[in-house]
Amino acid sequence: MPDAFHAQIRTALDNPGLQAALDLNAERRLNARLQAYTSLSEDALTLRRRAHAVRAETIAHLETYLDQFIARAQANGLIVHRAIDAAQAVEIVMGIARLQGARLIAKAKTMIGEEIQLNQALEEAGLTVVETDLGEYIVQLRGERPAHILTPAVHLRRADVGQTFHEKLGLPFTDDVATLVAAARRNLRQVFLDADIGISGVNFGVVESGSLCLLSNEGNARMVTTLPPVHVALMGIERLVRTMDDLALMLSLLPRSATGQKMTVYTSLIHSPRRPFETDGPQERHLVLVDNGRSALRVSNLAEALYCIRCGACLNACPVFREIGGHAYVSIHGQGSPYSGPIGAVISPGLFGQAEFGGLAHASTLCGACKEACPVDIDLPELLLRVRAGAGKPPSAASQPDPANHAPHTLQWGLRLYGWAAADERRFAAAQKVAGLFSRLLPPFSDWLRLPAWSGWGLSRDFPRPAARPFRTRFQTMDREVTTAALETSQPPGQSPISNPQFPVSASQPPLPRLSTAFLMERFASELTALGGTINVCQPAEIGEHLLTFLQERAISSIMAWEGRQLPDGLLDALVEAGIQVSHIPDPTARAGLTGAVAAVAETGTLVLPSGVGRLQSATLLPTIHIAILNSRDIYENLPQVLNLREVREASSVALISGPSRTADIEMSLTIGMHGPAEVHVFCLD
Amino acid sequence: MDYHLLVTLVLIDYNSSKNMTETIQLFITCIIDTLYPEIGEAVVRVLERAGVKVAFPPGQTCCGQPAFNAGMRAQARPVAIHIIQVFEPTNGPVVVPSGSCAAMLRYGYPELFADDSQWLPRARALAARTYELSEFLVDYLGLTDLGARYSGPLTYHPSCHLLRGLGVDHQPRALLSAVRGANFVDLPHAEECCGFGGVFSAEHAEISSAMLQRKIANISASGAPVIVSCDAGCITHINGGLHRQGKSQRVVHIAEVLDKT
Secondary structure (H helix, E strand, C coil): CCCHHHHHHHHHHCCHHHHHHHHHHHHHHHHHHHHHHCCCCCCHHHHHHHHHHHHHHHHHCHHHHHHHHHHHHHHHCCEEEEECCHHHHHHHHHHHHHHHCCCEEEECCCHHHHHCCHHHHHHHCCCEEEECCHHHHHHHHHCCCCCCCCCCCCCCCHHHHHHHHHHHHCCCCCCCHHHHHHHHHHHHHHHHHHCCEEEECCCEEECCCCEEEEEECCCHHHHHHHCCCEEEEEEECCCEECCHHHHHHHHHHHHHHHCCCCCCCEEEEECCCCCCCCCCCCCEEEEEEECCCHHHHHCCCCHHHHHCCCCCHHHHHCHHHHHHCHHHCECCCCCECCCCHHHHHHHHHHHHCHHHHHHHHHCCCCCCHHHHHCCCCCCHHHHHHHHHCCCCCCHHHHCCCCCCCCCCHHHHHHHHHHHHHHCCHHHHHHHHHHHHHHHCCCCCCCCEECCCHHHCHHHCCCEECCCCCCHHHHCCCCCCCCCCCCCCCCCCCCCCCCCCCCCCCCCCCCCCCCCCHHHHHHHHHHHHHHCCCEEEEECHHHHHHHHHHHHHHCCCCEEEECCHHHCCCCHHHHHHHCCCEEECCCCCCCCEEEEECCEEECCCCEEEEECECCECHHHHCCCCEEEEEEEHHHEECCHHHHHCCHHHHHCCEEEEECCCCEECCCCCCCEECCCCCCEEEEEEEC | CCHHHHHHHHHHHHHHHCCCCEEEEECCCHHHHHHCHHHHHHHHHHHHHCCEEEECCCCCCCCCHHHHHCCCHHHHHHHHHHHHHHHCCCCCCEEECCHHHHHHHHHHHHHHCCCCCCCHHHHHHHHHCEEEHHHHHHHHCCCCCCCCEEEEEEEECCCHHHHHHCCCCHHHHHHHHCCEEEEECCCCCCCCCCCCCCCHHHHCHHHHHHHHHHHHHHHHHHCCCEEEECCHHHHHHHHHHHHHCCCCCEEEEHHHHHCCC
16 A cells, blocks of 8 residues: 555646646756856855865764854843754743733744744644745645745645635735735735744854844845844754854855855844844844754764755755655655655654655655755765665664665565575576576567566566576677777876866866955946846935935835934935935835945845944835945955954844845746835945 | 896886786676676677777676665675675776666765775775776776767767766767767756666656656657667666657667777
């Protein structure tokens, strides 16, 4: 009888809509990834191997780094909790919610939240939990699990989403993506403003600074970590990087691998709750560090699975995932796992049990496309083989005789017999003879055998008839007319591979020389423009006039803004004089937000905005238009330079903003202005 | 220094640097041995034309990959030990005309004996002298032009274990580019797996068949009647599907192309 996994596979294969959706995902994501890798400063393989080494070192000394990280985070003002398993993690979050008397929770995407099944527990306790990532929101409305680490609604077409919104939200049916996105934006905006608690995951914890790094394209992660009075961050204990330089390395690979972006639109660095005299940000921040089997996995021969940075590239690259999708990855009894695809087929048995989830690792041809796509170069085929061999326990146990194997029993018996024959050449030769003779008795009498469908092979393939005389008997008597050593060797034996101009090997490029301000400004402008932002270069004396014209052209009469001393002298006074209303506290009705920017990254078109007194964070979140004033001398070449700025490391939180808010959660269709601003305009003072 | 000793040393040095015919050990693989002896013969002829002497250790059987891939390491180990013992007394490179079997010897054996101090060094010694056929011809011997001729369109299916497992790609392509008269055409999505995966093809026959269907569609789109591969597993799988569907295209082993002069 087929187990639940096989049953799910059959259902998936019988769903042509799913196949089409998965094809779309794979093609878009794979092409985008390849394209994005060309913009790396070094050879991709070199960077991936370096990232692998960084992750390996961190995981090898995880306990030490965790202690350091916790000490820093606590010193920064975070309330740190540790949970040994899912039940404890859930209990910690419930405790925080009870203490706050919370009723509504706004949640950004967190894989660990899925893993510990937090939503179910909170809902059972009578709380309302709303997923705010568009894809998560869609699957939550449908009562489904996310179908992909990164793209939760990857399995749906736009009409499915239209139908869901029609049924669950009472909207008239439409399959227009922009209309659906706008409807979700409206509904979720109120949730952000009303929520008592915001729950998020964490992409990276930085040991040296105690920073929490969160990535989001839509802006929902920034909303839930900025607007509600309490923020709870959930984090798997393996999610650490040692330094800001390590973080910069991971950030150069993660968005490129995940979505083909050089930078995610919003990269948040969070250090502390709101500080005295700051005008927004939560009063309280909690960090829940979850083990849930990771410490055990770390000392097993599957430890490498903990290097994963959750980009989803192995899912996109996997030809099996492409056929069956994420929902098919269930235990033999039908229990779902939040982790699917190649990495899920290792993590799920590794964390949740070999007996239930070990079968997932058999659904792979070991083709290696996953390893090739992995930004931290995890040897997934090797790990899948170890799961098949019953791994997941400490290395000593893995060498014991095979435990419960998930391969079908008939196959196991066949392989036992074959193994027995192949361990001795007389038995092997005899078996070949029997196969050669026996196959000749089977019809049809051609070169091909037609095996029954239940054999598996016979489902779609014929099988070549074994040779009457195998090679081993033909070798000695074969016709050897060819003269030996007839050809000239162009190279003595055993030397290094010849270089072939048709197949050039890419070499890593030397680092760029120090660049001029004009060059950096030009690069920044072209990257920002490519992201959909605009740039207006002007003299410091002209900024007031330019800005006023900009606002008046759009009939904007009220704005949220940083305080005057954070902006060019006299700028706000000039705007007020001209009749513009300026607010320094969160104002959900303001159409535009005016901020400075302490730095920018030329390579990625990124604005760097640390929080602080007089620097309203929600000015870059709530309005549909974000206007930033940047000084050209504050443009840096690359990310590591700005991550190491003192202002960045010491702010209660930092937003690195790369273009307008965006989503591609419905059918990979890019829509601008999901939760954050739809427009980003930079006035660059030169 | 003793004059005679000096002369002897010089002669030894001269003889070893001279272009002496090198002997290689052929590991033919169980699939070619049992199903495609004619491919095996082509491999021998190609190697001899490339200037090496071919030895065939008769004790060889299968590399043990089927059991290893199914997670049955206890069953795979005796087979691997047998193969190590067969090749241990021989000298020279071990040449394997199949990417996945070569990958099994090079990476699978050291993994299989990772916790076994007796067999790990012996597995590594075999791994270090193992070459896939096209890798051996191009990287070891430094040859790309074997004087082969072929007329008509050809395309190439890079098998997964060869391409991503061993990192061998430019070698077979260089060998094929040197074939006179061949019109090399692109195979769309060539680097995608054909869906074989050894025991996977039986255990997950439905997924395997869906993947094979994509490969066959891409082969049809390429317009080439002949597809070249360096892996007997892929050849068996794709040809099995092409034959079932009554299609005329066929996958051939690279040695069959290089064999034709």
